[in-house]
Amino acid sequence: xxxxxxxxxxxxxxxxxxxxxxxxxxxxxxxxxxxxxxxxxxxxxxxxxxxxxxxxxxxxxxxxxxxxxxxxxxxxxxxxxxxxxxxxxxxxxxxxxxxxxxxxxxxxxxxxx
Numbered sequence: 001x002x003x004x005x006x007x008x009x010x011x012x013x014x015x016x017x018x019x020x021x022x023x024x025x026x027x028x029x030x031x032x033x034x035x036x037x038x039x040x041x042x043x044x045x046x047x048x049x050x051x052x053x054x055x056x057x058x059x060x061x062x063x064x065x066x067x068x069x070x071x072x073x074x075x076x077x078x079x080x081x082x083x084x085x086x087x088x089x090x091x092x093x094x095x096x097x098x099x100x101x102x103x104x105x106x107x108x109x110x111x112x113x
Contacts, residue, residue, distance in 0.1 A: 003097070009053060009065040011098040016105065025056045050076030052084070052092060059112050060090040063105070068097025
């Protein structure tokens with residue numbers, strides 16, 4: 001059975017922080033199940049559906065985590081990825097689990113130097 005997206009993302013953040021000390025990564029807590037009043041409050045504060053899960057400002061890199069099997073992008077996520085890459089010129093990695101995300105991030109890291 002495949003790990004949950006939460007487990008995959010937690011492993012990735014831990015690996016990233018150990019591998020790229022000094023390069024900051026943080027999560028964008030837009031997803032998950034919340035009480036309706038909390039969800040309404042977060043939405044009013046700017047939480048936006050579809051924004052990728054993680055951001056690395058130094059590299060202008062967004063990371064959307066999915067489970068290693070069965071995860072797929074929503075239309076809203078596809079729209080955000082298109083905006084971030086086309087309009088903003090940022091990089092976006094969609095990782096199908098920890099291993100896939102790690103390999104894609106290593107490729108980007110080589111380009112960023």
